[in-house]
Amino acid sequence: MFDKIKGHEQVVFCNDEETGLKAIIAIHNTSLGPALGGCRMQPYATVDDALEDVLRLSRGMTYKCAAADVDFGGGKAVIIGDPAKDKSPELFRSFGQFVESLNGRFYTGTDMGTTPEDFVHALKETNCIVGVDEVYGGSGDSSIPTAQGVLFGLQATNQVLYGTDLLSDKTYAIQGLGKVGAKVADQLMSAGAKKLYVTDINPLALMDVQALGVKRNVEIEIVAGDEIFNTDADVFIPCALGGILNDRTIDQLHVKAVVGSANNQLLSEHHAGMLKEKGILYAPDYIVNSGGLIQVADELYVPNKERVLRQTKAIYTSLLNIYKRAEEGGMTTVEASNLFCEQRMKSRARRNSFFSHMKRPKWAVRI
Ligand SMILES: NC(=O)C1=CN([C@@H]2O[C@H](COP(=O)(O)OP(=O)(O)OC[C@H]3O[C@@H](n4cnc5c(N)ncnc54)[C@H](O)[C@@H]3O)[C@@H](O)[C@H]2O)C=CC1
Numbered sequence: 513m514f515d516k517i518k519g520h521e522q523v524v525f526c527n528d529e530e531t532g533l534k535a536i537i538a539i540h541n542t543s544l545g546p547a548l549g550g551c552r553m554q555p556y557a558t559v560d561d562a563l564e565d566v567l568r569l570s571r572g573m574t575y576k577c578a579a580a581d582v583d584f585g586g587g588k589a590v591i592i593g594d595p596a597k598d599k600s601p602e603l604f605r606s607f608g609q610f611v612e613s614l615n616g617r618f619y620t621g622t623d624m625g626t627t628p629e630d631f632v633h634a635l636k637e638t639n640c641i642v643g644v645d646e647v648y649g650g651s652g653d654s655s656i657p658t659a660q661g662v663l664f665g666l667q668a669t670n671q672v673l674y675g676t677d678l679l680s681d682k683t684y685a686i687q688g689l690g691k692v693g694a695k696v697a698d699q700l701m702s703a704g705a706k707k708l709y710v711t712d713i714n715p716l717a718l719m720d721v722q723a724l725g726v727k728r729n730v731e732i733e734i735v736a737g738d739e740i741f742n743t744d745a746d747v748f749i750p751c752a753l754g755g756i757l758n759d760r761t762i763d764q765l766h767v768k769a770v771v772g773s774a775n776n777q778l779l780s781e782h783h784a785g786m787l788k789e790k791g792i793l794y795a796p797d798y799i800v801n802s803g804g805l806i807q808v809a810d811e812l813y814v815p816n817k818e819r820v821l822r823q824t825k826a827i828y829t830s831l832l833n834i835y836k837r838a839e840e841g842g843m844t845t846v847e848a849s850n851l852f853c854e855q856r857m858k859s860r861a862r863r864n865s866f867f868s869h870m871k872r873p874k875w876a877v878r879i
Pocket residue numbers: 622623624625626654655656658687688689690691692693711712713714717737751752753754773774775801802804805
């Protein structure tokens with residue numbers, strides 16, 4: 513087990529037979545501050561699958577926090593269960609009690625399969641919850657800034673590919689039309705996208721986007737499953753599961769770039785090299801999808817949407833800088849991005865231990 517969790521500070525298995533809660537909380541690194549990361553609910557086939565997912569996701573949060581320049585560390589939680597069938601207020605209260613037991617080392621909120629409403633129940637047990645609705649003292653749906661961040665990432669990418677920030681007259685292939693993907697699709701239509709290829713396992717999500725396409729006069733083509741990798745779109749936008757950029761799918765891709773919200777898009781880091789070899793520009797996921805993190809981290813200062821938007825806009829310049837560093841250093845965009853984050857963590861961690869009280873975040877207003 514210790515080999516498996518190598519590199520992580522703490523992994524907590526949460527078991528409550530009364531509510532049926534089976535969850536894992538993984539804290540990767542708290543050298544920049546307490547761990548922060550959403551909670552995913554998914555019917556994992558095995559506990560090992562759930563563990564692998566939470567370990568990968570929490571590690572990604574460490575880099576995301578460093579890149580977005582928020583004083584938090586990397587953590588994430590997964591609940592093993594079917595979001596359509598296994599949710600109950602008691603289950604989320606039980607999860608909240610486990611979060612509370614970590615005594616401020618871990619802050620959490622939504623991710624795939626969970627909604628802000630779920631965490632209103634958890635909030636009854638712990639203050640370490642972010643991203644609930646404003647009426648409960650939270651900053652609201654974090655998928656709104658996440659989707660905005662993806663749009664800024666797309667603009668930066670179009671700037672490199674075509675010399676313009678405009679998103680119009682291009683075709684995009686979106687995988688996953690959930691909280692983030694549906695908003696990205698909506699905004700791309702507003703921005704004048706020529707055509708969207710879309711896929712989702714939820715037929716209702718597909719019907720909604722198709723109806724919107726008719727209203728906005730934008731062509732929508734629904735494709736089944738893996739066909740999303742094989743469209744003639746200009747940009748592929750993954751907004752569902754991780755690990756979808758792998759030997760098999762990269763072979764099929766003939767887009768010019770990949771820019772999406774899904775966490776851990778690359779099955780393994782060497783897949784960034786494969787994309788580079790194929791001439792596909794890859795926007796590192798944790799740079800592009802940091803809008804939600806920016807909002808939930810900001811929430812602890814007292815929520816402020818303008819401040820969040822300003823910081824989310826910085827994704828545009830961060831991504832351009834990463835593209836430039838990668839080009840100049842002959843690296844993949846992921847290598848360039850990881851290097852930048854590791855340098856920042858090294859210098860900030862030292863600063864934190866010199867000047868900060870151990871009990872961070874020092875700005876938390878809800879403790
Ligand atoms: N919500 C947020 O603010 C953030 C989300 N992310 C990441 O973005 C991705 C999407 O997140 P959300 O939109 O919040 O999740 P969500 O649960 O609201 O939506 C996910 C969508 O993907 C669909 N889906 C699941 N498996 C699929 C498959 N095999 N093929 C096609 N579609 C599939 C689902 O039916 C659903 O519509 C996740 O990887 C998440 O970790 C990252 C940062 C922040």
